[in-house]
Amino acid sequence: MGIVMNQQDLLFQADEMYKSFGITKALNNVNLKLYKGQILGLIGENGSGKSTLTSIIAAIQPADSGKMYKTGQPYSPKTTVEANKLGVCMILQEKGTFDQLTVAKNIFIGKEDMFSKNGIINNRKMNQEAQKILDDIKASHIRAEMSLGRLNFEDCKLVELARAMYMNPQILIVDETTTALSRTGRDILYEIMENMKKEKKGVIFISHDIDELLEKCDALTILRDGIYVDTLERKQFDAGEIKRLMVGREVADNYYRTDLKSCKNKEVVFQFKDIQTDSLKDVSFELHKGEILGFGGLADCGMHDIGKVAFGLLKPAEGAATTENGENVKNPAQAMNKKIAYISKNRDQEALMVSSNIKDNICLASYPKLLTGPLVLPASEKKFVDKWATDLEIKMQNSSQYVMELSGGNKQKVALAKWLGFGADIFILDCPTRGIDIGVKSNIYQLMIKLRAEGKSIILISEELPEVIGMSDRTIILKDGKISGEFVREEEITETKLIDYMV
Amino acid sequence: MSADVKAVLTDVKESKKPIFSYPDFRKVFPVLGLVVVIIFFQIYTGGKVFTLKNMKAIINEGFFIMIGSVGYVFLLSQGSMDFSIGANMCVSCTAAALGAAINPLLAIPFGIGTGAIIGACNGFIHVKFKIGAFIATLAMQFILNGFVVILLNGGTLQPPLAMLKWNTMTLKFTTFLVIVILGYIVFEFTTYGKRCRAIGSCEEAARQTGVNYSVMKFLPFVVMGALAGLLGFFSLIRTGTASSHTGEELMMNVLNAALLGGIPISGGATSKYRAVVIGSLTMAFLTNGMTLMGVGTYDKQLIKGIVFLIAIAISFDRKNMTVIK
Numbered sequence: 093m094g095i096v097m098n099q100q101d102l103l104f105q106a107d108e109m110y111k112s113f114g115i116t117k118a119l120n121n122v123n124l125k126l127y128k129g130q131i132l133g134l135i136g137e138n139g140s141g142k143s144t145l146t147s148i149i150a151a152i153q154p155a156d157s158g159k160m161y162k163t164g165q166p167y168s169p170k171t172t173v174e175a176n177k178l179g180v181c182m183i184l185q186e187k188g189t190f191d192q193l194t195v196a197k198n199i200f201i202g203k204e205d206m207f208s209k210n211g212i213i214n215n216r217k218m219n220q221e222a223q224k225i226l227d228d229i230k231a232s233h234i235r236a237e238m239s240l241g242r243l244n245f246e247d248c249k250l251v252e253l254a255r256a257m258y259m260n261p262q263i264l265i266v267d268e269t270t271t272a273l274s275r276t277g278r279d280i281l282y283e284i285m286e287n288m289k290k291e292k293k294g295v296i297f298i299s300h301d302i303d304e305l306l307e308k309c310d311a312l313t314i315l316r317d318g319i320y321v322d323t324l325e326r327k328q329f330d331a332g333e334i335k336r337l338m339v340g341r342e343v344a345d346n347y348y349r350t351d352l353k354s355c356k357n358k359e360v361v362f363q364f365k366d367i368q369t370d371s372l373k374d375v376s377f378e379l380h381k382g383e384i385l386g387f388g389g390l391a392d393c394g395m396h397d398i399g400k401v402a403f404g405l406l407k408p409a410e411g412a413a414t415t416e417n418g419e420n421v422k423n424p425a426q427a428m429n430k431k432i433a434y435i436s437k438n439r440d441q442e443a444l445m446v447s448s449n450i451k452d453n454i455c456l457a458s459y460p461k462l463l464t465g466p467l468v469l470p471a472s473e474k475k476f477v478d479k480w481a482t483d484l485e486i487k488m489q490n491s492s493q494y495v496m497e498l499s500g501g502n503k504q505k506v507a508l509a510k511w512l513g514f515g516a517d518i519f520i521l522d523c524p525t526r527g528i529d530i531g532v533k534s535n536i537y538q539l540m541i542k543l544r545a546e547g548k549s550i551i552l553i554s555e556e557l558p559e560v561i562g563m564s565d566r567t568i569i570l571k572d573g574k575i576s577g578e579f580v581r582e583e584e585i586t587e588t589k590l591i592d593y594m595v
Numbered sequence: 596m597s598a599d600v601k602a603v604l605t606d607v608k609e610s611k612k613p614i615f616s617y618p619d620f621r622k623v624f625p626v627l628g629l630v631v632v633i634i635f636f637q638i639y640t641g642g643k644v645f646t647l648k649n650m651k652a653i654i655n656e657g658f659f660i661m662i663g664s665v666g667y668v669f670l671l672s673q674g675s676m677d678f679s680i681g682a683n684m685c686v687s688c689t690a691a692a693l694g695a696a697i698n699p700l701l702a703i704p705f706g707i708g709t710g711a712i713i714g715a716c717n718g719f720i721h722v723k724f725k726i727g728a729f730i731a732t733l734a735m736q737f738i739l740n741g742f743v744v745i746l747l748n749g750g751t752l753q754p755p756l757a758m759l760k761w762n763t764m765t766l767k768f769t770t771f772l773v774i775v776i777l778g779y780i781v782f783e784f785t786t787y788g789k790r791c792r793a794i795g796s797c798e799e800a801a802r803q804t805g806v807n808y809s810v811m812k813f814l815p816f817v818v819m820g821a822l823a824g825l826l827g828f829f830s831l832i833r834t835g836t837a838s839s840h841t842g843e844e845l846m847m848n849v850l851n852a853a854l855l856g857g858i859p860i861s862g863g864a865t866s867k868y869r870a871v872v873i874g875s876l877t878m879a880f881l882t883n884g885m886t887l888m889g890v891g892t893y894d895k896q897l898i899k900g901i902v903f904l905i906a907i908a909i910s911f912d913r914k915n916m917t918v919i920k
Contacts, residue, residue, distance in 0.1 A: 405803065425805040434803060442803050445796035448864050456793055456804045459786040467784040510804070 102164070103128045103294040104149075104263055109158035111144055118144040119155070122320040124313055126263065128292040131285055133299065133309035137338055137557075141318040142298050143185065146265045149296070150182035151175040162263075173202065179262035183269050189248045191241035196222035198240050199255045225254045230280055246277045257284060264288060265296045270304060271392075282308065300390055300595050302331055314338060332588075339557070339587040347534040348562025349541055354581035355383035355565040360416060361549050362402065362432070362518055367411035371397050373573040374411075379518070384540060384550045386564030388557055389594050394573035395553050396437055399522040402551060403427045403434035428457065433516035435507045437523040437553075439500075443507045446496040450488055451477045453495055453506050457514040480509040485535070501532025508539065519543065522553045537563060557587045569593040624909060625857040625870060629877045636884030643887050644880070651764065652886070655833070657879030658771055659826055663849040664856075664871040665778035666819035671853060671862035672782075673795045673812060675721070675728040680823045680849065682739035683713045684842030687827030689743055692752040692837040699758050706828035707821050713739065714820015718813035736846075743839050751838040754831055762832040770829075774822070775872070782868045791815065796864035847899055852878040854906035 104126040111119040119141045126132050134142045148155045151169040160167040162178060169175040172182075189198050196219045200206065207218040222236035231250045240248065249272050256264060264285070270278055285295045285308065299305050305312060306329050314321040314337045321337050362379040371394035379385050387395045400406035402413050404423040413421045415430040427434070436442035445453055454477050455462060462472045477491045484505045488498065495506055504524065511519065521540075525533045540550055540563060554560050560567055569577040569590055577593035579585050637644045663680060670677055687710040694705030713735070720731040782788040790811055793801040802808050823845070830841050850860075856874025858866045881902065885895050 403803070423807075424803060425807055428805040436803060441797070442799045445793060445800045445864065448793070448796040452789065452793065452796070452864075455789070456801070456806075459789060463786070467780070468786060468789060469784065 101127045101129075103130070103162070104167070105161045106145070106149065107159045107161075109145060109148060109160075110156045111141075111148065111153075111158075112156060117318045119148075119158075120318045121158075122315065122318070124296075124320075125323070126294045126296060127311075128294060129289050130310045131289055131295045131297055131308055133297050133305040133312040134315065135299070135302070135305060135312055135334065135338060136315035136321075137317075140315040140338075142315055143267055144318075145315070146182060146267055146296060146298065149175075149263075150180055150265055152182070176259050176261070179260075180265070181256035181259055181261035181263070182265040183249065183252050183256060183267060185268045187245070187248055188252050189240055191239075193240055194219075194236065195226075195234055195238050195240055195243070195251055196236040198251050199225060199236075199258060201255070222254075225258050226250075229254055229257055229284060245272050246274055249273060250277060250280060253281065253284065261293070263294045263296065265298075267298045268300065270299055270301065302334060302595060306331065335588050335591050339591060347537055348559070349537075352581055355380055355544075357381045357383065362416065362551075363414055364398070364401070365412050365414065367398075367401055367408045367413060369394070369397050369401060369406060369408050371573050372401070372408070375570075375573070375575060376411075377568060377575070379549050379551060380565075381549055382544055382547045383565045384544055384552055384563055386560035386567045387551070387553045387570060388555075388560040388567060388590060389570035389576075391555055393570040393594070395570050396522055398570075399434055399436070399520045399551065399553050402520050403432060405434070428514070428516075431515065431517040432520065433457075433511035433514060433518065434520040435504075435511065435522060435524060437526060439503060439507060439526070440496075444495050444503060446503070447494065449492045449494055450481065450486070450498075450506055451491040454480055454491075454509045454513055457510050476513060480513040483512070484509045484539075499532075500526075501528040501535075504528055504532065504536065508536070516548070518549045518551070520551045520553070523555060524552070525554075525556070525559060557590055561585050561587065561590070571595070622857070625855060625873045625877070628855050628906075629873055629880070632877050632880045632884065636880065636887065640884065640887045644884065649883065649887070653879050653883045654764070654768070654771075656882050657875055658767055658829070659845060660848045660852050660878050660882075661771065661872070661875040662774050662822055662826055663845050664852045664875045665774055666815070666822035667849050667853060668778070668782065668858070668866055668868060668871045669788075669791055669815040670728070670819055671795075671858055672788075672791045672864065672866040673815060674798075674862045675812065675815065676732065676862065677714075677717060677728065677816060677819050678732040678846060679713065679717060679735040679739055680819060681842040681844070681846040682736045682743070683710055683820055683823040684827045684830065684845050685837075685839065686710075686713065686739050686743050686746070687824035688831050688841045689746050689752060689827075689837040690824075691828045691831045692754050693746075695754040695758060695831070696752075699755055702754060702758065702831065703828055706831070707824040710824020710827060711817050711821040714816045714818070714823070715813075717820065718816030721816065722809050722813045740839070747837065747839060751836050753836055756835070758832050759835050762829075767829070770825075779868050787811075787814075792864040792866070795862055795866065844896075847896070847903070848878050848882070851899060851903050851906065854903065860907055 102125060106122070106124040108121045108123065109119050110121055122141060122145055124145065134146065136142050147153050149160065151172050151174060167178060169178055190201070193201070199222045200218055204213055207214045219236040226232060226234050226236060229250070231254065234243065234247050234250060240251065243251065249269055266281065270281065273281060285297070288295055297305070297309060309326070311323055311325045312329065312334065313323045314334065316338060324334070357380050359381040360378045361381050364375055364377050367375045375398065377385070387398055389395050397406060401408050402421065404421040404427045415421065419430070421427045421430065421432070440446050445456070451473060455473050458476065459468055462468050462476055464472060474491070481488065481491060486505045486509065487502050495503055498506065524536055528536070543550060552560060552563055565581050567579045567585060567590070568575055571594055577590070633644065643649060667677070667680070687706045690709035691702040691706035694701035717732050717735055720726055721728045790801065790806050793806060794808055794811055798808060826845065827842065831837055852874035853871065854860060854874065855877045856870030856872070858870045882895065885898065890898070
């Protein structure tokens with residue numbers, strides 16, 4: 093498939109873009125074509141490479157290889173400023189403004205010279221000019237002289253938009269911005285996109301909202317795991333087909349659980365009651381003994397906060413996380429008294445001391461039980477570490493090796509060994525197989541199955557749907573911090589079906 | 596690829612490994628430094644270093660540096676530091692003198708107690724108000740420097756002369772041994788020592804493994820303070836006076852000892868107890884040697900400053916260093 097369009101209408105082209113981060117191929121020879129007067133949607137799951145691709149186009153980071161052309165000319169800006177000059181502007185997912193400066197100074201950042209005479213900036217003139225731009229994009233409610241720190245997130249995004257529009261871009265890239273915008277904000281953005289289309293310019297639009305994409309875009313490029321899947325044009329649009337293309341990876345599901353029975357034990361060992369945090373809204377659930385409870389959703393749906401609240405790292409604004417005897421979890425030390433273990437998604441920064449050795453990492457949670465009188469003797473440490481390192485088959489030279497020298501999979505095994513040695517009953521695993529090769533992944537799944545069989549309970553939080561479906565007795569899907577669906581293992585759960593609840 | 600070629604390639608690969616790498620050098624450097632310092636002064640002073648009289652002088656010198664360093668290594672292992680130990684020793688010495696005026700025996704609790712309270716203030720400010728240890732203790736140093744002048748009313752204080760008799764080698768040597776050995780056991784073989792290093796290695800990982808890091812970060816300041824207070828007391832019975840100059844050199848000596856022992860100034864989990872011992876010895880021999888050579892007080896400071904800079908240049912872990920806490 094593809095779009096048959098005249099070559100001279102081609103505004104931008106990216107060929108064979110390749111970018112890797114360590115062992116992860118974020119982009120694997122991805123192509124993209126943007127025509128004049130086109131709004132091109134970019135869609136794919138978390139980690140499919142959308143943001144990587146667009147940030148390369150906007151020169152925020154360089155590609156490892158690949159060629160880009162703009163109106164037929166080679167395009168290879170080194171910095172964002174250069175990209176801006178070449179007519180490419182990007183609105184980021186994250187905040188890209190400076191709180192301490194005024195709105196006008198944010199809009200003209202790096203261009204203050206336009207308003208300066210003998211080294212003195214004419215603020216009045218700058219404010220007037222900025223206001224004109226804001227008025228142009230119909231965001232007059234934002235005043236140019238206001239301090240940006242006083243604006244809400246939506247208005248900050250509009251300021252970014254004004255800054256981009258002032259540069260009069262030929263290509264505007266909008267990376268998942270609409271979720272931050274209200275109806276008015278969206279209308280402002282949509283109108284700008286429509287105007288650019290009329291002026292025969294181009295827009296690359298990233299969104300997780302399929303309906304929004306279907307409504308606004310002229311064509312849709314679908315990425316999956318860093319690979320270009322297909323580009324559909326408007327008349328081929330079909331929500332079902334798009335979702336199928338998004339998730340249609342070959343799932344090697346033989347290393348997940350093969351049984352289709354969910355946990356029948358109804359003994360509650362842990363529960364959330366109406367938990368509210370910045371990103372969670374009224375989340376309640378019960379975890380049963382011997383159950384793997386999976387949480388899935390988009391990266392920003394709030395699921396990672398569930399682990400933090402459950403382990404007492406994050407205090408909920410309202411509601412309570414309680415153990416089987418009704419006690420609230422207040423802090424990690426107390427959660428550990430209740431035999432709860434937690435492995436953060438940010439393994440190297442939060443779950444492990446990478447600049448310490450394997451022995452210190454594995455023992456850290458278990459010193460109280462390694463005591464001989466008041467002392468922790470090297471012999472008892474060694475025995476303990478040897479047992480758990482062997483048990484988990486950690487590949488290492490010896491237990492004095494630094495954790496930072498290990499591979500991702502072995503690092504995760506060290507984190508698991510720490511908690512297995514500790515003897516936890518409830519494991520909270522946040523993205524336990526992130527950045528881990530298939531061999532160790534399979535080991536970790538087998539371990540989870542074994543723990544489940546021993547009557548331990550697991551909360552599995554993951555951005556990878558196949559993993560959640562493949563391992564969980566029950567799957568809970570979150571959307572914007574709320575539970576949007578719950579499924580037991582017996583149901584025929586498919587990724588496509590779950591995606592409906594996610595977006 | 597033929598076997599020969601492969602063999603050649605592996606040879607090349609193996610021979611690439613440097614015989615003497617930089618990390619190895621950092622390991623050997625402390626011992627090397629100690630040996631060089633001893634040999635240098637032994638030759639230069641014509642064998643005066645290893646005389647009985649001088650050994651006593653070295654122990655006198657090393658006593659203060661070593662005990663200060665024992666407290667300091669716990670702070671360093673967490674990535675903390677305390678700039679106020681010299682000023683703390685000065686204030687505690689004055690407090691001990693004030694206590695001695697009431698009853699000589701009160702000098703001990705007054706000295707140690709004052710030191711511990713000052714240390715607790717440091718810890719509280721650092722942990723509760725989340726002010727970096729660097730800034731908090733630097734400010735404390737200025738405050739104490741001013742405070743002691745007020746306490747002494749611009750002059751000096753003398754304890755009862757009888758107290759000077761307490762300054763015996765036996766008492767000092769016993770105290771010294773007890774503290775150094777106790778420090779070693781706590782640092783290497785207790786949950787507390789291990790958790791200190793865990794915090795120094797990765798604070799967040801320690802927190803996410805149930806380490807109560809507020810308490811853990813607070814305690815070493817108190818211990819350090821109490822030890823500075825103890826040194827204040829010993830300074831009082833050694834010199835027979837409490838003045839605003841008491842403890843002036845402690846900070847520089849202890850920091851230098853840690854660096855010469857091979858602990859990076861950023862501290863952290865790699866801090867070793869043996870580093871403290873070796874570094875303190877080096878500093879003691881260095882100070883003593885310069886005295887034997889007749890180097891003046893201010894020249895000594897200048898030389899120590901240069902040593903400090905060299906030690907930092909060698910031990911500073913530029914790659915893993917982000918910011919001084």
